[in-house]
Amino acid sequence: MAELQSDIENMITPSWLTSVPTNLGEAKHGKLKADQWRTLGTTYLPISLIRMWYQVEDSTDQRSIQCRKLLEATLSLISAVVIASSRTISQEKTDLYLHHMQSYLKGLRKLFPRYRFLPNQHMALHLAEYLQLYGPVHSWWTFPFERLIGMLQRIPNNFQNGKL
Amino acid sequence: MLKDGCPQAIKNCSGHFSKLIDPQVCNTLLTDIARFLSLDEEVDEPADITGKRMVAIAEGPYKALQAYFNCRTGIPREAKVLNCCTVNRLTFSTFTRHRGNSFILVRCPSLSSIPARIESILQVSNGETYFVVRFFLKTMSEDPFEKYPVLQSSLWSQDLGQLVIIKPQDVESHFAGLFFTWYGAGCLAVVSLSRVTTVFSYFEPTLTISCRNINYHFYCGIFL
Numbered sequence: 001m002a003e004l005q006s007d008i009e010n011m012i013t014p015s016w017l018t019s020v021p022t023n024l025g026e027a028k029h030g031k032l033k034a035d036q037w038r039t040l041g042t043t044y045l046p047i048s049l050i051r052m053w054y055q056v057e058d059s060t061d062q063r064s065i066q067c068r069k070l071l072e073a074t075l076s077l078i079s080a081v082v083i084a085s086s087r088t089i090s091q092e093k094t095d096l097y098l099h100h101m102q103s104y105l106k107g108l109r110k111l112f113p114r115y116r117f118l119p120n121q122h123m124a125l126h127l128a129e130y131l132q133l134y135g136p137v138h139s140w141w142t143f144p145f146e147r148l149i150g151m152l153q154r155i156p157n158n159f160q161n162g163k164l
Numbered sequence: 165m166l167k168d169g170c171p172q173a174i175k176n177c178s179g180h181f182s183k184l185i186d187p188q189v190c191n192t193l194l195t196d197i198a199r200f201l202s203l204d205e206e207v208d209e210p211a212d213i214t215g216k217r218m219v220a221i222a223e224g225p226y227k228a229l230q231a232y233f234n235c236r237t238g239i240p241r242e243a244k245v246l247n248c249c250t251v252n253r254l255t256f257s258t259f260t261r262h263r264g265n266s267f268i269l270v271r272c273p274s275l276s277s278i279p280a281r282i283e284s285i286l287q288v289s290n291g292e293t294y295f296v297v298r299f300f301l302k303t304m305s306e307d308p309f310e311k312y313p314v315l316q317s318s319l320w321s322q323d324l325g326q327l328v329i330i331k332p333q334d335v336e337s338h339f340a341g342l343f344f345t346w347y348g349a350g351c352l353a354v355v356s357l358s359r360v361t362t363v364f365s366y367f368e369p370t371l372t373i374s375c376r377n378i379n380y381h382f383y384c385g386i387f388l
Contacts, residue, residue, distance in 0.1 A: 007342055010342060010343070011340055011341070011342045012263050012264050012267060012340065012341045012342070013264045013338075013340045014254075014255075014262075014264040014265050014267070014338040014340075014357065015255065015262060015264060015265055016254065016255075016338075017264075017338075017340065017357065042315075042355075043340050043355050043357070044340075046309070046312070046315045046317050046355065047317065047342050047353040047355065050308050050309065050353075051344060051346070051353070054308045075312050075315065078315060079312065079314035079315060082314050082315060082316065083314060085359065086359060087359045096314070100314070152177070
């Protein structure tokens with residue numbers, strides 16, 4: 001975790017990129033927002049995890065082998081996220097999204113046989129259909145509305161609802 | 165909100181809607197909005213031209229300009245030296261001004277984009293803006309990112325090439341970079357921040373192509 005925190009601190013990024021807490025993993029920074037999770041996953045994690053887990057020096061070292069498998073599964077998930085949040089979409093990309101999402105879930109099943117999958121992981125398999133039907137997620141995801149609702153909720157109204 | 169018939173309650177919330185697209189807020193969602201809004205705009209104004217004087221172009225950038233214009237006549241001798249420039253509502257800065265805003269991926273015909281850093285920004289008398297950049301060189305180490313093309317990441321050397329001139333339109337996107345040691349060599353891991361994913365459907369053996377006097381090794385593929 002310390003290495004990941006160090007990488008977050010040392011990564012050089014443009015000023016517009018969503019910031020990720022440098023003390024990641026500590027309770028202090030509170031819950032991450034969806035965009036912070038996406039930025040963490042697609043920008044920071046690939047470099048840090050490949051740097052730490054890609055090299056398997058000793059083929060008999062079980063921990064290294066397990067880390068490498070975990071890396072493959074995680075990178076499948078990240079690849080799926082990158083494709084799903086792309087500004088352009090095509091039949092080939094949706095197929096590839098589904099391929100990576102299935103690889104991730106299969107990897108998870110192999111690594112953690114007792115893990116109980118969640119409804120969100122099932123729904124993620126259906127996202128490929130929606131990408132085909134409705135196009136890039138930017139045109140139909142609800143984040144702008146959620147952001148606006150959050151701002152409206154923070155307006156002081158002195159409990160006089162309907163009298164804005 | 166400016167249209168007739170917009171409810172007064174919505175107009176009263178104009179301040180809050182403005183906050184939603186506040187350019188000072190660091191947020192990828194806002195960058196998405198800004199990029200879409202920029203599609204309707206034709207002109208991008210450099211951010212800090214006010215009060216700048218034309219000065220003689222330094223020797224290094226001038227030689228780069230000569231190479232860019234192929235030694236033709238009419239190469240500008242003077243320019244305004246800018247610290248930053250706004251293109252498609254994204255700010256690009258010189259390396260000394262803001263390291264993150266100076267790291268760019270440059271489109272290269274028939275090749276993947278090449279990472280570079282902006283050394284200086286010149287605006288010549290006819291209003292044209294040029295970025296003076298140095299490209300990062302390809303590393304000799306094995307690139308672990310080649311196996312994961314969807315991640316749009318790659319490994320480069322920390323060494324930089326010569327000064328080269330590019331136009332702002334040649335810039336594909338910013339990139340995020342991390343310097344670290346890989347197999348004993350100083351490397352730079354590059355993650356493209358372009359939100360347009362380029363996906364390769366299959367791979368063939370490595371191909372070596374020379375561009376801007378640098379040899380690059382790439383995998384061939386089909387853009388989807």
